[in-house]
Amino acid sequence: MEEVELLRRKLAREKAARKEAERILEAKALELFQANSELMAIRDEQEAEIKRRIAEIKDKERLYRNLIESASDLIYTCNVYGEITYVNPMMVSRFGYSEEELIGSNFREYIPEKYRQRVQRFYEFQFKEKLQSTYTEFPVYDKEGNEIWIGQNVDLSFEKDKETTIIVLARDVSDRKKVEKSLMLSEEKYRSIIENMELGLLEVDKDGKVVKAYPKFTKLTGYTNEELVGKDAAAFFLSDEELLKMQHRNSDRLSGKSEVYEVKVTRKDGKEIWVLISGAPFYNEKGIVEGSVGIHLDITLQKELEEELRRAKQLAEDSLKSKDLFLANISHEIRTPLNAIIGISELMLESTPTREQKKYLETIMASGDNLLGLINEILDLSKIESGKLELRNEPVNLFTVIEHVHRSFSVIGGKKNLPVILNADLNPQQYHLTDPLRLKEVLFNLVGNAVKFTEEGSVTIRIQHLSESDTHDEFRFEVVDTGAGIPEEDLDDIFKMFAQATNTYVASEGGTGLGLSISKGLIENMGGKLQVSSELGKGSSFHFDIKLEKSDFFEPEKGSSSHFNGERDLNGCRILVVEDAEINRFLVNNILKKWGCTVTEVVNGREAVDILRENYFDLVLMDVRMPVMDGLKATQIIRNGLKMNNLPIIALTANAIEGEIDKCKNAGMDDYLSKPYSQDELFTVITKNLSTSIFLEEKKSMVNFEGLENITQGDKVFQKRMVELFINETKSHSATLKSAINSDDKETIQKVAHTMRGAAAHICSDEVVTRLKRLEKEEMSNDQRNVLVTELLSLLQTVLEELASAFPN
Amino acid sequence: MKGIVFTEFMEMVETKFGETMLEEVIDAAGLDGVYTTIGTYPHTEMVDLVVALSTKSKLEIPLLLRTFGGYLFTSFTKMYPSFFTHIDNSLDFLEQVEGVIHVEVKKIYPSAQLPRFETKRMSPSQLEMVYYSDRRMGELAVGLIEGCFDFFKEDGNVKIVDTANDDTVVTFLINVG
Numbered sequence: 001m002e003e004v005e006l007l008r009r010k011l012a013r014e015k016a017a018r019k020e021a022e023r024i025l026e027a028k029a030l031e032l033f034q035a036n037s038e039l040m041a042i043r044d045e046q047e048a049e050i051k052r053r054i055a056e057i058k059d060k061e062r063l064y065r066n067l068i069e070s071a072s073d074l075i076y077t078c079n080v081y082g083e084i085t086y087v088n089p090m091m092v093s094r095f096g097y098s099e100e101e102l103i104g105s106n107f108r109e110y111i112p113e114k115y116r117q118r119v120q121r122f123y124e125f126q127f128k129e130k131l132q133s134t135y136t137e138f139p140v141y142d143k144e145g146n147e148i149w150i151g152q153n154v155d156l157s158f159e160k161d162k163e164t165t166i167i168v169l170a171r172d173v174s175d176r177k178k179v180e181k182s183l184m185l186s187e188e189k190y191r192s193i194i195e196n197m198e199l200g201l202l203e204v205d206k207d208g209k210v211v212k213a214y215p216k217f218t219k220l221t222g223y224t225n226e227e228l229v230g231k232d233a234a235a236f237f238l239s240d241e242e243l244l245k246m247q248h249r250n251s252d253r254l255s256g257k258s259e260v261y262e263v264k265v266t267r268k269d270g271k272e273i274w275v276l277i278s279g280a281p282f283y284n285e286k287g288i289v290e291g292s293v294g295i296h297l298d299i300t301l302q303k304e305l306e307e308e309l310r311r312a313k314q315l316a317e318d319s320l321k322s323k324d325l326f327l328a329n330i331s332h333e334i335r336t337p338l339n340a341i342i343g344i345s346e347l348m349l350e351s352t353p354t355r356e357q358k359k360y361l362e363t364i365m366a367s368g369d370n371l372l373g374l375i376n377e378i379l380d381l382s383k384i385e386s387g388k389l390e391l392r393n394e395p396v397n398l399f400t401v402i403e404h405v406h407r408s409f410s411v412i413g414g415k416k417n418l419p420v421i422l423n424a425d426l427n428p429q430q431y432h433l434t435d436p437l438r439l440k441e442v443l444f445n446l447v448g449n450a451v452k453f454t455e456e457g458s459v460t461i462r463i464q465h466l467s468e469s470d471t472h473d474e475f476r477f478e479v480v481d482t483g484a485g486i487p488e489e490d491l492d493d494i495f496k497m498f499a500q501a502t503n504t505y506v507a508s509e510g511g512t513g514l515g516l517s518i519s520k521g522l523i524e525n526m527g528g529k530l531q532v533s534s535e536l537g538k539g540s541s542f543h544f545d546i547k548l549e550k551s552d553f554f555e556p557e558k559g560s561s562s563h564f565n566g567e568r569d570l571n572g573c574r575i576l577v578v579e580d581a582e583i584n585r586f587l588v589n590n591i592l593k594k595w596g597c598t599v600t601e602v603v604n605g606r607e608a609v610d611i612l613r614e615n616y617f618d619l620v621l622m623d624v625r626m627p628v629m630d631g632l633k634a635t636q637i638i639r640n641g642l643k644m645n646n647l648p649i650i651a652l653t654a655n656a657i658e659g660e661i662d663k664c665k666n667a668g669m670d671d672y673l674s675k676p677y678s679q680d681e682l683f684t685v686i687t688k689n690l691s692t693s694i695f696l697e698e699k700k701s702m703v704n705f706e707g708l709e710n711i712t713q714g715d716k717v718f719q720k721r722m723v724e725l726f727i728n729e730t731k732s733h734s735a736t737l738k739s740a741i742n743s744d745d746k747e748t749i750q751k752v753a754h755t756m757r758g759a760a761a762h763i764c765s766d767e768v769v770t771r772l773k774r775l776e777k778e779e780m781s782n783d784q785r786n787v788l789v790t791e792l793l794s795l796l797q798t799v800l801e802e803l804a805s806a807f808p809n
Numbered sequence: 810m811k812g813i814v815f816t817e818f819m820e821m822v823e824t825k826f827g828e829t830m831l832e833e834v835i836d837a838a839g840l841d842g843v844y845t846t847i848g849t850y851p852h853t854e855m856v857d858l859v860v861a862l863s864t865k866s867k868l869e870i871p872l873l874l875r876t877f878g879g880y881l882f883t884s885f886t887k888m889y890p891s892f893f894t895h896i897d898n899s900l901d902f903l904e905q906v907e908g909v910i911h912v913e914v915k916k917i918y919p920s921a922q923l924p925r926f927e928t929k930r931m932s933p934s935q936l937e938m939v940y941y942s943d944r945r946m947g948e949l950a951v952g953l954i955e956g957c958f959d960f961f962k963e964d965g966n967v968k969i970v971d972t973a974n975d976d977t978v979v980t981f982l983i984n985v986g
Contacts, residue, residue: 006828013843021845028847 074150074170079163080127082107094172096143110140112147123154132156137173149177200275200296204233206289220275220298222268233294237265262299274303320386327382331375332625335654336581338375339676342368343587346679350594372676377514384521391435391525395553398463398475399428401436405443406461413451413459420451424463432473432548438522442530443477445515446542450481457482457539471550478543486534494532495520570686571596574794576617578608578634579652580626584675588621591679605634612638612647613786614738616794619690620649621673624664632667639668643783648689652677702765702798703806711762723807726763730756730796741789744782749775749789763803768795810852810944811921813888814881815844818858821880830865837861849920852944871948878952879959886960899957899965900936900985904928924950934986937970940979947972947979954983 068075068088075088087102095102095110111119115138126134137151152170159165194201200217204210213221213228221228221237228236234243242263260278267273276297281289345365353361383389406422413420443461450459459481466474486494495516516530523530523544534540575597579585585601592599600617602608606629608620620638622631631651638644651664651672664672673685712718733752740748753775760769771792775785819842822831835842838857844850859877863870886893892910896902907926914921924942931937940950951967958965964986971980 006832009832010828013841016841016843017845020843021847024845024847 074152074168074172076102076107076168076170078107078166078168080166082123082166085165094142094148095140112139112141115139126154126156130156130158137177147174148172149174194295198298200298202228202233202294202296203291204294205291208232208234210236211291217296220267220273220296221265238263239266262303265296273298273300275299324382324386324388327379331379332654334371334375335675336584338368338372339654340581340583340587342372342676342678343584343591347587347590368676374514377518380518381514381521384518384525389521389525391438391522393433393435395431395551396434396436396439397428397431398434398548399424399426401440402426402443402461402463405440405447408444409447409451409459416451416455418451418454418456419458420447421458421460423460425465426463426475430473431551431553433551434526434546434548438526442519442522442544443479445519446479449515450479450483450540450542454481454483454539466545472547473550474545474547476543476545478541480539480541482539485536485538485540486532487536488534491532491534495530569596570683570690573597573619573686573690574617575599575686576608576611576615576620577601578603578605578620578626578631579623580604581623584623584652588682591682595683605629605631605637608634609637609642612642612644612790614741614790616790616797617647619686620647621652622649622669624651624653624660631669632663635664635667635669641783643781643787650685650689701802702768702795703802704763704765705806707762720807723763723803726759727800727803729759730800734793734796737789737793741786744786746782746785749785764795764799768792768799771795810850810855811846811918812844812848812850813846813884814855815850815858816846817881817884818855818877819844820884821877822862825876826862826866830862833865834858834861837865849918874946874948875952875955878949878954879956880952881949882953882956882960893960897961898985899954899961899963900930900934900983902957902961903936903938903954903983904930931982934984936983938981938983940981941977943977945976947976950979951981954981958985 071088071090074091074094075086076084076091077086078084083104083106084102087099091102092099097105108116108120119136119138122134122136125131133153133155135151135153137149139147139149142148149172150170151173152168155167155169157165157167195214195216198216200220201214202210202217203212203214210228210231210233213223213225218224218228242265245261245263260276262274262276264272265275276299278295278297279292281292284290342365345361345368349358349361349365380389402422402424406420409420447459447461459479462476462478462480464476464478466476468474520530523546526546528544528546530542530544532540532542570592573596575592577585577588577592577599579588579601580603585603589599589601600611600615602611604626605622608622609629612620622635624631635649638647638649648671649669651661651669652675653660653664653672654675661672670689671685673681708719708722712722733756736752737749739745740752753772757769757772757776760772771788774780775788775792780788819831822834826834831842835858838854838861840854840857859870859873862868862873866873892913893902896905903926907928911923911926914923924940924944924946926941927939929937938954940947947969951969954967955965965984967981967983969979970982972978973980
């Protein structure tokens, strides 16, 4: 190939290559330009983004700064040397230094010398260990030198190639520290108080095992702490009996109750001591009982003292009891002869004595009455003093009571020309529950004194209605006189026993000097207080306020009153007197005979029971205290053994002591009469109790005269014959019955009853016929039968007597 | 295939076989022979050129490729001296062809399709190198490696110890004296 051709081809290739290269470069340049434009656009975008981000960061920084600046916590930063580089306003206000003073100063300067080293070591440790965050508490001084406790969080910012910044967030914890300190002090105080008192502390876990015995406890028991730890405290110290007591208490204690109790503990040296234990549970932080602490006080000495006191008290009570008994006995001993003195004087007064004899008898009776009053009052006082006074609680019309008092003293006052004025704000229809006799006693006493010691002017009885509820009324009872008055210095003494104001009251006026003491005691028993005010020369005023329960009781129609007006007549009444004292038998026999009674006397309970087996009586007067068999025992036999449940038995007791009346009632007696008694009282109690017995039926004839008239068609001769026959037969049958009950001969009794019934049906009353019928047909015990036969015999006796008087000869 | 390979091939043909041979090879390959170093051309054209050269010169294709490899390496050292400044021996250089040089080439020519190499140092003087490329130019790589020995003035040899997948994977064992 031609060289020229070669060159031409090569040149052409070079040219083509150059053009292609230029084309490629141009395309590349365009590509680069476009890429550059895109890059510039991206850069602009990024610049805007950076600006936006910076603004955002600045906003956030401002926000955080505001937060820090307005924070109530103390916030500051330091460099590694402790030099402060930033403080928030709270630091300035709390520390009292200006921002300029604080920045650049070293934080250590503010820490008291005493704490500085500890705090420094603490932070050295944090640096060394590169701990991100720590918390500690220590005090600092503010500008004025006050101590502030702060608790601070320190965060370290370890940044590469940057100085470490210490960021501190602190809080004033002074208040909490103060509380903690005072808590600690008070705990310390109580601990030292308890430890220094003679109190032994023992800490046990919830199983009762000793955790710790404190020094005083070890001294108390003689054991060392080491000897006790881990032991079951209760089992270690207590006897089985005490253990039981403790176990019961311990479970209480663990359930959260704290309490005090006494136990006997055995010391190491074997000596027994008494300790007072106050146990209280203690809790863990979750509020669960972990165990308990027992505080032990040695009370051995007190226990011994207590025992001595108890014995002394027992002695005193015993002697008081013997005093009561003495009083009861002495009153019995005095009452019995007194009964005779008063009773016989009364009888003698009725037996037409001479004028002189009458005067003597009246003096004897008055003296006897006085003596009796004294004994009664002494007994009352004794009861009040020993708290044994029992007040009755029965419906009472206060108006009636007051009127009675007023009426009684109007007469006495009238004799002295002294008006007794009643001023009572009372509803005459209303009843209240109280003890009428006791209330009357107080009023009699107060009004009696007033009338006695007032010569001129008046005595006023005033009752004020103080208040009222649905169930109760409160009244003020007041007795005002215009008498001599009581000197102020004597006012305190007038309620004392035997304390009459002798210089103003005239001794010869009489009285026991016990009245006011008793009245005061009675009022106190009723829930009130007897009070006095007095002005010498002007008069005295006694008053008391009592609250009384209302009663819806209405006054019944006045029936047959026990007050007997006119002639006393108990004609034909058969009375059994059971009394060991001859003089008293004599007295009562005389009185009863005077009233027309048939009296049978026996001297003890045994004889009474024996005679009652065979004889019929309308009523029994039964002494309580008798030899061989006393009245109580006899009554029980009569009621339970003889089954005489309708026979009235009245106790004659000289023993007006507490419980005696109850004993009589429990034994089965119907009523009682306290010796000495008046004729009035005797008559009242007899008629009252006879009212339910056949005594009142006695007025009714036991003979069926009408039936007799009918059967004989008025033929008198026939009647007489028939009566004669009946009398003879009845006498013979009575004898048979008498012997039959002695041998409990049931068949004979039934047969006789059957035989008698035919004739009796025509001649005798229903009372007789019914009993015959029952004896013949009814099943009953021997005792019941015997009682029925006895009653029958008694009735037949009456029938015979009636027939004898109706058909003489 | 990068234009530099073509321009260097043409230069080698012109230098080693003469200007006439170059014109004949271009004609025989049926190409216009216009290449610039900054352009990119189908690698089939290179294959055509090498085949044409083999035909005209009566020399085997592997030999031609190896020869061209040595020529090309020398050109590289001149054109891109910065790759060779911190390295003083061939094995260290070969180990960083894949990790350093090809990474840099990719930055400049993101669309360049480069062969991939794996290396394994068997001993201080021995290196196993595996060539992966669909262009099946393992012989060119051998030439380049031999050029590398020459550049570092080392007495080395390279052996093809294994071929696989129709010559797309070729394993060399390289020893230096």
